[in-house]
Amino acid sequence: MKNQTVSELVINWHITEACNYDCKFCYAKWGRPDEIHREPKLINDTLNSLANFFLHSGNKLKEQMGYENVRLNFAGGEPFLLKKKFTDVLSAAHKAGFKLSIITNGHYLTPSFIQENAGILDMVGISFDAQSQMDREIIGRVDRHGRSFETQNLVETVNLFRCINDNIKIKVNTVVNSVNWEEDFSELIHQLKPEKWKVLQVLPVLDSVSLEVTDHQFNDFARRHQLNGLNPLVESNEVMAGSYLMIDPKGRFYQNSYGNKGYQYSSSIAQVGAETALTQIDFSPDHFSARYRN
Numbered sequence: 001m002k003n004q005t006v007s008e009l010v011i012n013w014h015i016t017e018a019c020n021y022d023c024k025f026c027y028a029k030w031g032r033p034d035e036i037h038r039e040p041k042l043i044n045d046t047l048n049s050l051a052n053f054f055l056h057s058g059n060k061l062k063e064q065m066g067y068e069n070v071r072l073n074f075a076g077g078e079p080f081l082l083k084k085k086f087t088d089v090l091s092a093a094h095k096a097g098f099k100l101s102i103i104t105n106g107h108y109l110t111p112s113f114i115q116e117n118a119g120i121l122d123m124v125g126i127s128f129d130a131q132s133q134m135d136r137e138i139i140g141r142v143d144r145h146g147r148s149f150e151t152q153n154l155v156e157t158v159n160l161f162r163c164i165n166d167n168i169k170i171k172v173n174t175v176v177n178s179v180n181w182e183e184d185f186s187e188l189i190h191q192l193k194p195e196k197w198k199v200l201q202v203l204p205v206l207d208s209v210s211l212e213v214t215d216h217q218f219n220d221f222a223r224r225h226q227l228n229g230l231n232p233l234v235e236s237n238e239v240m241a242g243s244y245l246m247i248d249p250k251g252r253f254y255q256n257s258y259g260n261k262g263y264q265y266s267s268s269i270a271q272v273g274a275e276t277a278l279t280q281i282d283f284s285p286d287h288f289s290a291r292y293r294n
Contacts, residue, residue, distance in 0.1 A: 006067050009069070011070065074102045075104075078107065125196075199233065
């Protein structure tokens with residue numbers, strides 16, 4: 001079978017586990033390891049190793065997948081809790097030649113950050129799973145004071161990003177779970193007009209058991225919105241297994257497998273190099289490419 005190709009390779013770097021929210025389905029939990037953002041040299045060594053392997057022609061993965069660009073997608077936890085450390089990493093990654101995107105819960109997307117950084121970002125992904133405060137509280141998408149990123153905050157933030165950078169792509173991520181699977185996001189998504197609305201089935205990992213949905217419930221959510229004229233990018237548990245290229249806060253590649261409640265990890269990218277570390281996890285280029293088919 002001929003390998004599918006993609007124009008862009010996306011590497012998801014979960015740069016910190018720290019978060020101001022406590023979403024019960026969050027899979028980005030590692031027991032607060034020694035996060036390498038605390039050591040600038042480790043961050044720089046990791047970035048350099050990633051750039052030396054992924055950005056240069058001649059590596060087998062590039063030949064197999066045919067990608068032209070590499071985008072570092074920074075996530076958490078909540079990366080904005082790192083404040084200047086995070087913006088410094090963004091700047092260094094941009095200078096190294098990576099395309100950039102972020103995934104955030106939106107809580108700390110201030111006008112000043114947007115004004116200063118919107119120009120170097122190719123995409124902003126905002127996680128948004130519930131339109132009511134009550135549902136956000138049940139899910140855990142609130143801070144310790146009960147504050148959350150509300151629907152109007154989402155609308156205003158998206159508008160500001162587009163006002164400053166009219167080329168930026170907006171993505172909304174919604175994790176379908178037992179609380180929101182019957183909710184209708186149609187009006188909101190039609191208003192936002194994101195380039196991507198990614199709809200993910202809650203993963204059966206860690207503390208998410210009480211929020212799991214059946215395949216039927218997940219498919220019902222997707223079909224309902226498709227009938228309302230939307231085209232969500234639907235990712236079931238089966239699609240997600242092995243299809244993401246991910247880095248944990250310790251600077252290691254990691255991977256989950258379908259039905260596996262744990263993770264497999266590579267050695268430190270900064271220590272052994274990206275090429276060697278990549279061979280130590282089960283990453284499927286074909287599964288990755290399948291997610292990006294148009």
